[in-house]
Amino acid sequence: MNDRPLPRQAVLIVNARSRKGRKLFRRAARSLKAAGVEIIRSHAVRDPAKLKVHVCEAVADGAPMVIVGGGDGSLSSSVDHLVGHDTVFALLPLGTANSFARTLGIPLDLDGAIDVIANGQRRRIDLGMIDDDYYANCATLGIAPLIAETVPHGLKKILGRPGYLAWAAYQMLRFKPFRLTIGEGENAETLDALEVRVANGNYHGGTEIVDTASVDSGQIVVQVVTGTMRGRLAWSWIASVLKLEARKGTMREFHGREIRIATDRPMPVSIDxxxxxxxxxxxxxxxxxxxxxAPASATP
Incomplete structure (x- = not known):
């Protein structure tokens, strides 16, 4: 925890292509001002590739706080640029899954998230890394990258999380298991895998999946759903959503500061x-x- 208070000045940057971004941008700016947070500059970014440019500019100009509104991808692409700086990162969860906000205990409604920014506390957290790339919450191998690669943007925007889950079920039919190697040299272990989650936080896909992970544990958690039958992955997800003890029998976990991961064929990695x-x-x-x-009273 950090004893310093949250800043009262901020730059607001919203991904206007996120599910709720364009609709809520002006309302967010008004509500932040009403809550006592002075908005130095504000940007509604229609090209997500330019979002990080505005974040970099805000940090370089010495902004006390940068508020980013968007989905998990927008938030994760922003955190790299705050490492090594005193700027506080604040977020408005405007995406579909909002896993990072859930991990931090931030309310998913706009007013609740703004209350955290205005009345919450400053919290020092870890970030995950894939090679040299920082990320906020969870990187995955398996079905999630296949979904991210193929899901129609309009489906997420119109139907939200139910549409995303329906597309995930459809893509399950195309998915193939793979061979995974954890570690290097004589300590390496190879196993059959259906999904891999490289977690800094405990939420993935809007569901609490990796309950042993924490943003201030000092460790990365690699959770592997093991086996070769696609039905096992579906059961693992169902058991995790329902918090059934049986979920633990479908997976293995590896913990450490640094873990090497390889597969029998090159595979894409979905980072938040x-x-x-x-x-x-x-x-x-x-x-x-x-x-x-972060919320003043919650320590997820």
Whole structure:
């Protein structure tokens, strides 16, 4: 935890192509001002590729706080640029799954998230890394990258999370298991895998899946759904959603500061919902590298 208060000045940057971004941008700016947060500059970004440009500019100009509104991909692409700086990162969860907000205990409604920014506390957290790329919450191999690669943008925008889950069920029919190697040298272990989650936080796809992960544990968690039958992956997800003890029998977990991951064929890696890497890679934890605006009473 950080004893310093949250700043009262901020730059607001919203991905206007996120599910709720364009609709809520002006309302967010008004509500933040009413809550006592002075907005130095605000940007509604229609091209998501330019979002990080505005984040970089805000940090370089010494903004006390940067508020980013968008989905998990927008938030994750922003955190790299705050490492090594005193700028606080705050978020408005405007996406579909909002896994990072859930991990931090931030309310998913706009007013609740703004209340955290105005009245919450400054919290120092870890970030995950895939090779040299920082990320916020969870990177995955398996079905999630296939979904991210193929899901129609309009489906997510119109139907939200139910549409995303329906597309996931459809893509399950195309998915093939793979051979996974964890570690290197004589300590390496190879196993059959259906899905891999490289977690800094405990939520994935809007569901609490990796309950042993935490943003301030100092460790990365690699959770592997083992086996070769696609039905086992579906059962693992169902058991996890329902918090059944049986879920633990479908997976293995590996914990550490740095873990090498390879597959029998090059596979795409979804980093907080965006396809940004391929196997093999090294997963790392970056210990206590950024400050975030977190709820005052919750410590997830």
């Amino acid at each position: 919902g965006e396809l940004l890497a391929t196997t093999p890679f090294t997963a790392r934890i970056a210990r206590a590298v950024i400050d975030v605006a």
